[in-house]
Amino acid sequence: MAMLRLEDYEKIIEKCSQCSYCQSTCPSYINELSESFVAKNRLLLIKETLMHERMPYSSKAKEILDNCLLCTNCTQTCCSKIPIDDIIISARIKAGQKGAGGIKQFVMGKMLTQRGLTGVLGKAGSVAQKLGIAAKEIPQLASRPFDKMYSGTYTPEGEVKKRVAYFVGCGTNFIFPDTGEAVVKVLNHNGMEVVIPQGQVCCGIPALGEGDLEGARNMVETNINLLAGLDVDAIVTDCTSCGMMFKEKAAKCLPDDDPLQEKITAVTSKIWEVTDFLQNQGLNMPPGQLDITWSYHVPCHRGWSPTVKDAPRQLLSQIPNAQLKEFDNPEQCCGGAGTFFMEHRDVAEQIRSNRLEEIQNTKSDVVLTQCPVCRFYIGFKVTDREVTHPIKILARAYGF
Amino acid sequence: MQGLVKDLSAFLGPSQILSLPEEMLAYANDATHYFKSRIPDAVVLPHTTEEVSKVMKYAFAKEIPVTPRGAGSGLAGGCTPVHGGIVMDLKRLNKILEIDKSNMTAIVEAGVVLKRFQDILEKRQLFYPPDPQSASVCTIGGNVATRAGGPRGVKYGTTGNYVTGMEVVLPDGSVITPGGKFVKQSVGYDITHLMTGSEGTLGVITAVNLRILPLPEANRTVVVVCETLEQAAEIVAEIIARGAVPAMIEFLIKLAITIMNQYFFPPLPTDGEGYLFMYFDGTEAQVEYEAKLVSDICHDMKAKEVRLIEDQKVAETYWIARANVYPLIQTIFERGNAEDITVPRNKLPDLVRAVQAIAAAEGVMIGLAGHAGDGNMHPSILFPQVTSEAEAKAKIAIDKLIRAGLDLGGTISGEHGIGIHKAEYLSWELGQTQIELMKRIKYAFDPKGIMNPGKIWMEDGDGNA
Ligand SMILES: Cc1cc2nc3c(=O)[nH]c(=O)nc-3n(C[C@H](O)[C@H](O)[C@H](O)COP(=O)(O)OP(=O)(O)OC[C@H]3O[C@@H](n4cnc5c(N)ncnc54)[C@H](O)[C@@H]3O)c2cc1C
Numbered sequence: 001m002a003m004l005r006l007e008d009y010e011k012i013i014e015k016c017s018q019c020s021y022c023q024s025t026c027p028s029y030i031n032e033l034s035e036s037f038v039a040k041n042r043l044l045l046i047k048e049t050l051m052h053e054r055m056p057y058s059s060k061a062k063e064i065l066d067n068c069l070l071c072t073n074c075t076q077t078c079c080s081k082i083p084i085d086d087i088i089i090s091a092r093i094k095a096g097q098k099g100a101g102g103i104k105q106f107v108m109g110k111m112l113t114q115r116g117l118t119g120v121l122g123k124a125g126s127v128a129q130k131l132g133i134a135a136k137e138i139p140q141l142a143s144r145p146f147d148k149m150y151s152g153t154y155t156p157e158g159e160v161k162k163r164v165a166y167f168v169g170c171g172t173n174f175i176f177p178d179t180g181e182a183v184v185k186v187l188n189h190n191g192m193e194v195v196i197p198q199g200q201v202c203c204g205i206p207a208l209g210e211g212d213l214e215g216a217r218n219m220v221e222t223n224i225n226l227l228a229g230l231d232v233d234a235i236v237t238d239c240t241s242c243g244m245m246f247k248e249k250a251a252k253c254l255p256d257d258d259p260l261q262e263k264i265t266a267v268t269s270k271i272w273e274v275t276d277f278l279q280n281q282g283l284n285m286p287p288g289q290l291d292i293t294w295s296y297h298v299p300c301h302r303g304w305s306p307t308v309k310d311a312p313r314q315l316l317s318q319i320p321n322a323q324l325k326e327f328d329n330p331e332q333c334c335g336g337a338g339t340f341f342m343e344h345r346d347v348a349e350q351i352r353s354n355r356l357e358e359i360q361n362t363k364s365d366v367v368l369t370q371c372p373v374c375r376f377y378i379g380f381k382v383t384d385r386e387v388t389h390p391i392k393i394l395a396r397a398y399g400f
Numbered sequence: 401m402q403g404l405v406k407d408l409s410a411f412l413g414p415s416q417i418l419s420l421p422e423e424m425l426a427y428a429n430d431a432t433h434y435f436k437s438r439i440p441d442a443v444v445l446p447h448t449t450e451e452v453s454k455v456m457k458y459a460f461a462k463e464i465p466v467t468p469r470g471a472g473s474g475l476a477g478g479c480t481p482v483h484g485g486i487v488m489d490l491k492r493l494n495k496i497l498e499i500d501k502s503n504m505t506a507i508v509e510a511g512v513v514l515k516r517f518q519d520i521l522e523k524r525q526l527f528y529p530p531d532p533q534s535a536s537v538c539t540i541g542g543n544v545a546t547r548a549g550g551p552r553g554v555k556y557g558t559t560g561n562y563v564t565g566m567e568v569v570l571p572d573g574s575v576i577t578p579g580g581k582f583v584k585q586s587v588g589y590d591i592t593h594l595m596t597g598s599e600g601t602l603g604v605i606t607a608v609n610l611r612i613l614p615l616p617e618a619n620r621t622v623v624v625v626c627e628t629l630e631q632a633a634e635i636v637a638e639i640i641a642r643g644a645v646p647a648m649i650e651f652l653i654k655l656a657i658t659i660m661n662q663y664f665f666p667p668l669p670t671d672g673e674g675y676l677f678m679y680f681d682g683t684e685a686q687v688e689y690e691a692k693l694v695s696d697i698c699h700d701m702k703a704k705e706v707r708l709i710e711d712q713k714v715a716e717t718y719w720i721a722r723a724n725v726y727p728l729i730q731t732i733f734e735r736g737n738a739e740d741i742t743v744p745r746n747k748l749p750d751l752v753r754a755v756q757a758i759a760a761a762e763g764v765m766i767g768l769a770g771h772a773g774d775g776n777m778h779p780s781i782l783f784p785q786v787t788s789e790a791e792a793k794a795k796i797a798i799d800k801l802i803r804a805g806l807d808l809g810g811t812i813s814g815e816h817g818i819g820i821h822k823a824e825y826l827s828w829e830l831g832q833t834q835i836e837l838m839k840r841i842k843y844a845f846d847p848k849g850i851m852n853p854g855k856i857w858m859e860d861g862d863g864n865a
Pocket of ligand 1 (some may be wrong): 543
């Protein structure tokens, strides 16, 4: 674990042999088919501009770095094990420190002080206004956020098998509280006591993606202090990006010798994506029959758990009659990528339209994904069927 | 280059021309990044043959160098624009124009990524065997231009064996279509196969006619652990001599296995020195027979362990790991430069001994992996640290490796091509008369010398690399 300081990557960046394998999975490259927009070029560019300052950090350089969705596909593909996304984040942090980012100021001003998503949506609103995007292309807030409906401890009937904390991501809290309800009910039904601590804030990944280390660190501190104090066996999230933030990025927001590191280790060792957790624990209660076919859009932020991408497949295979219809490329990015789709509308839409082709060609009753942004961004266009979180299907099979 | 972008804008859209250094850094070289590289003056991204032709006509008139580029995954520096000028990126020519099952042929544009083509064929129970390990990114155009091969070479040959025709834009912009959809032809010089392996020095390949095969119904993976490298090489020679026809025989050393083991559960034992990954395909009965025959040979020759991988999913992990060996090496070394020596199969044990002797004598680390089944080995100098002293030692070792391969009746390149990487050794293999003949052929295609200049042979007074 190294802190996200660009200087610390000087050696590892040299490991890039330019084998080009990153071209096989980078959504911005696959969309553009130009080697300008692929990890290989971004690493060279970072080296020349922000790292060794042999070239100025020009508006073109910024554009090329900003066009990265931070989907982490290149990092997962890179056999030379270069933490490409961390290097790009570090570069954005450094660029921000040099005063390059207006967005950063915005994030600093808004996201820090609020729970997170309200800030993001505020930004979305202003960006939308500028670009003339229809308001409906921005996620609509739920009438009541999840945290206004659920907080405290939810105890199952009968024997308590495990006690778990539920970290509620912004996507579930503000846009899809239905996911949260399903999480609580399914966990309870399987003998898990669910603790939803009050005072949770955004996990920090959107801030980090913008190069706002300070903002991300503040959120990490708040969440870690809150979660570390709980007497629980596990901490679940329904969002793969929140999971990644805890598991892979939180510790990198602070110096290695920061006293909070110990708590971070303790918390992150307990973090699970909810379907991954249930699959790992085994279902206590057999789900009932559901006559549906479903397809699975695997979220990009899956690299932090070796089992997270197969968990929904295995879990839902236990529902009698529910049948998985695999996409040809289940791991292809949809272009949403956190807040990326708001600022890079054209690129995101092109990436999405490539993705939609396959979704439309695969006839299934529901499309499932654990990422709220994918759910929203795909769901906005796929209106002939439900796009939802896998936990909701399990909840349905239990009759909730 | 003054006015270049403006001129190109006359026939290409703004998103088809790159000219800022920030957007062209990756275009300065291929996967041999440690060789001479240069940022081009402009990159063009044509969508059609017509656009390719327009660029060539323009470049021809202005005498501007043009370097065709596929994925840039080459291991010979072939698409490195050593003289600057225009890099022609062909990845947007990416349509699969035809898959004709009744004729067992296909027509694909040059920029089609190999794996995408293979995946689409597989769904239709069809099969295109050439399998450079970079399949997930490399283009068919790049494969044809380098005559690329891979593990399946032992049974199925390499790219050249599947090309029956193509569309080519010549340096002056004219378009020709040598060969065709037919599987044989005897009409004058075989331009199709002259273009195949020409490394972008004769013209731009824009589309290719390919032969395809029915997908074999069954396959089997066998992993063999050997006491020594020689033993592994001797087993390969014996398998070939006894007439067995595995679809792949890959040779690996312990060092590679220790890195690859992260893919395998249970991991492979690391008490061997040499390892063979083998693959058999065909009908169920054939596969059964071949796997048994080869396993018996391995046992007869006292292999330490012969592991039959029954589970398809598990078997796949071995082949994924194999495809990733080269970049995996980068995790522990600062650099690995791969040679491409190919020898007659019965000389493999001699080659293995020669490699070990050279490593010991020169004090360098030489990794050894390769498509042993077709005699193609990639001895790689591994640099724990890149220093000028290490580079000097490596140079001596590479000279000796190349010489050893040639002395065994082999060739300096089985599949990667010459580019700038091996230009200095060309005369060792071909001699001056052949090189002069090649130059005259080049002149006939490219009288102004604009097509990927500085490749294959040494330029006068310039070491290229
Ligand atoms: C990790 C790794 C593993 C590899 N494994 C193998 C292997 O097993 N077997 C193997 O053979 N190779 C292998 N290679 C090398 C490389 O992938 C192949 O040479 C491949 O064929 C190159 O394709 P490309 O599209 O990347 O071409 P590029 O590297 O872009 O170009 C290669 C050459 O072809 C020319 N060229 C490209 N497209 C055209 C065109 N349309 N018309 C005319 N000329 C053109 C270029 O000018 C250049 O000279 C490997 C490379 C890597 C990085």
